[in-house]
Amino acid sequence: MSKRSRDEVESTTDLSKKEKREKKHKRRKTEDQLADIAETNKSTPTATAKSADDEEARKAAKAARKAERKALKEEKRAAKALDGPEPVAAEVATKKSSEATHEQAPALAVLSQSEIDEFLSKSQITVLEENKKAEPLRPIISFDHLSLGNTELKSLFSGFKQPTPIQSAAWPYLLAGRDAIGVAETGSGKTMAFGLPCAQHIAKKESGKKSPVIRACIVSPTRELTLQIHEQMIKLAAPFGLKATVVYGGVNKDQQRETLHGSSIIIATPGRLNDFIEEGSIDLSKVSYLVLDEADRMLDKGFEPEIRKIATAASGKNRQTLMFTATWPPVVRELAATFMSNPVRIMIGDNATGELRANTRIEQKVEVMDPRAKNDRLLEILKKHGGLKAQADRALIFCLYKKEAARVEDFIRYKGYKVTGIHGDLSQQKRTESLEAFKTGKVRLLVATDVAARGLDIPAVKLVINYTFPLTADDYVHRIGRTGRAGQTGESITFFTEHEKPLAGALVNVLKAANQAVPEDLLKFGTTVKKKAHDVYGAFYKDPGEMKKATKITFD
Numbered sequence: 001m002s003k004r005s006r007d008e009v010e011s012t013t014d015l016s017k018k019e020k021r022e023k024k025h026k027r028r029k030t031e032d033q034l035a036d037i038a039e040t041n042k043s044t045p046t047a048t049a050k051s052a053d054d055e056e057a058r059k060a061a062k063a064a065r066k067a068e069r070k071a072l073k074e075e076k077r078a079a080k081a082l083d084g085p086e087p088v089a090a091e092v093a094t095k096k097s098s099e100a101t102h103e104q105a106p107a108l109a110v111l112s113q114s115e116i117d118e119f120l121s122k123s124q125i126t127v128l129e130e131n132k133k134a135e136p137l138r139p140i141i142s143f144d145h146l147s148l149g150n151t152e153l154k155s156l157f158s159g160f161k162q163p164t165p166i167q168s169a170a171w172p173y174l175l176a177g178r179d180a181i182g183v184a185e186t187g188s189g190k191t192m193a194f195g196l197p198c199a200q201h202i203a204k205k206e207s208g209k210k211s212p213v214i215r216a217c218i219v220s221p222t223r224e225l226t227l228q229i230h231e232q233m234i235k236l237a238a239p240f241g242l243k244a245t246v247v248y249g250g251v252n253k254d255q256q257r258e259t260l261h262g263s264s265i266i267i268a269t270p271g272r273l274n275d276f277i278e279e280g281s282i283d284l285s286k287v288s289y290l291v292l293d294e295a296d297r298m299l300d301k302g303f304e305p306e307i308r309k310i311a312t313a314a315s316g317k318n319r320q321t322l323m324f325t326a327t328w329p330p331v332v333r334e335l336a337a338t339f340m341s342n343p344v345r346i347m348i349g350d351n352a353t354g355e356l357r358a359n360t361r362i363e364q365k366v367e368v369m370d371p372r373a374k375n376d377r378l379l380e381i382l383k384k385h386g387g388l389k390a391q392a393d394r395a396l397i398f399c400l401y402k403k404e405a406a407r408v409e410d411f412i413r414y415k416g417y418k419v420t421g422i423h424g425d426l427s428q429q430k431r432t433e434s435l436e437a438f439k440t441g442k443v444r445l446l447v448a449t450d451v452a453a454r455g456l457d458i459p460a461v462k463l464v465i466n467y468t469f470p471l472t473a474d475d476y477v478h479r480i481g482r483t484g485r486a487g488q489t490g491e492s493i494t495f496f497t498e499h500e501k502p503l504a505g506a507l508v509n510v511l512k513a514a515n516q517a518v519p520e521d522l523l524k525f526g527t528t529v530k531k532k533a534h535d536v537y538g539a540f541y542k543d544p545g546e547m548k549k550a551t552k553i554t555f556d
Contacts, residue, residue: 104172105145108138123165128345137172146171152239164189164487169346171197174322179340182324184348185359187485190324191229194218194291195236201289201320202264203240212243214282216265216289217314219307221298223248223269223428224435229293230267237265247272247282250428257281270298270306277313288316296325296332304335311339326478358477358514362464362484366494366507368521374467374495378408379415381493382445385463394444394460398479399423400468402449408467409447419445450475458482466494473506501525 116138120127127136140146142162148154163171166184173180174197182190202215218233220226230246237244245263247256249272260266260282266273276282290311292298298307311321321340325332328347336343349357358364369377378397385393397412399405402423409421420434420443438446439458450470461483470476476494483490496507504525511518 103147104138105140105147108141108145111138111141119168123168124349125165125169126347127169128347130344131342134342134344137176139168140171141168153236156235164193165348166190166346167193169348170194173344173346174320175200177201177318177320179321179343180323181328181336181340181343181345182322182348183326183328183345184324185326185357185481187359187481188348190293191232192236194293194322194324195229195232198233198265198289198291199236199240199242202237202242205288206240206242206264212262212264213286214260214263214266214284215286215316216291217273217284217287217310218265218267218291218293219270219273219298219310220267220293221269221301221303223250224422224431225294226267226269227432233265233267247276248428270303270310274306274309277309284310284313284315286316287314288319290314290319290321292321292323294325295323295335296327296329299331299335304331307335308338327474358510358516359481359484359490360514361488362480362490362492362514364480364492364494364511364514364516366496366511366519366522368496368519371497371499375411377495378412378465378467381463381465382412382417393462394438394441394446394458395463395465396458396461396479396482397445397447397465397467398470399447399449400470404468405447405449412445412447417445418443419447421447423447423449450479458485461485462490464490464492466492469494469496469500469503469507471503473503473510476507477510496522498525 119125119139119141123139125139129136140163143157143160146157146163148157162168166182166188170180170182170193174194182193184190198216198218205215206212218229220229226246226248230244233244242264243262244265244267245256245259246267247260248269253272253275256272257276260276266282268276273282277284292307295307298304321343323332323336323340323343367377382395385395397408399408402425405421405423406425409419412419420437422431422434426434434443434446437443441460464480464483466476466479470479480490480492480494483492494507496504504522505527508518508522508527
């Protein structure tokens, strides 16, 4: 240790001793004053004088107690400064005692363990439990095993035969109040998986309360997905008399602010939600149910700082945190470890590593061609599918750029087809109208950029056409994931040109993983896989999971 360091330590020690001597001196002085006052009271003959002295004694005693409390606070403050700042409460994984309970249905309890194991194996459900002491919960195999109670709520599930695998496995844990991570393909029913427990959780919290407050917060990466979740949550919240509100960018803030009053559930995009938190329009301090939907996508888009702020602001008692994702990369694992308490991980499919894979129910076709042949081939496909005039048939045509999407939309319309579009150059109102027309079947052809490629649930999409291949193989998987949803089959046709040559290897891997035929023309481009570039930091981004831990250096 240097001379300067020793001098500083000795100076700090001397100062500490001096403060202790001063406090001891003050305490003795106060005690002497109290003794003098007491002695004076004994010798004073008149009652009036005695009363005045008693008043002085009380004041002196009060001052002494105040001085001691102040000194104690200063000592605690000094100790806190030496130890460093306390961690944010929302970022510490604490052992919480959940108020939620889940009672297993009698019909489910009588099933043998072999029957349960057979169902888990057939549905490709893997449940990984971090809490080794916790007992595994049986999946809800049938809607009869689910305690719905409300007639209006039961009607929402009347058109479904049985829960999807992610719903079957997740519902018991979510209804029991557990933190959970759901890793499943697109179109697997994740919204209903977290939506039903959310509505029941908030209904219990709001029971008997006069003025509702925001108790549930659902965060998703895009406006379209946020609106879609909001649509589902309105149906789930209505039977309980709850209000669900949606906030997202691209529209007037004042109008959205007005809708917040009386809301118990908020569905939002990260950017707009943070804006409202910072300006004080939204208070998440009572949020006890937090959902991060499409978490991997939000991190890919650089929303990690916003997510951390939201998770910190959502500081309700015994908060239940849920994360749903299509992949399980190190960066998502790190985020889960930061904000979740002993989460149970539920994985659907044979993909134990959590890598992104294409839906095996989708028939994938890749056509290698000259870019100038795209328009003619597109018309051939539309003609082959009868112009998609059947009531149940809809097709999504994906383009890479906004101007390209507008051009292709105009070309298809010029050829006599009824078509609409959705891309970044359109206003939010126009995008919403286009999507609604497509979902209702008023228009059965939709030309879109990747803004619509993630999370949108349009059950009747039978065909996805990739007019231009996306920038990454992951985006390709998300694009074709718009078909083959909820157990249905689908078809995708991809136009691939020499311009996309560096992505050929990654596409070949996706096709092979889904047991799809790989065209010979595609193999000619080679099978080398180009490293994926980060959406924000490009090719220079390094995953935190790959970085070495910091080395602590101690100087003597």
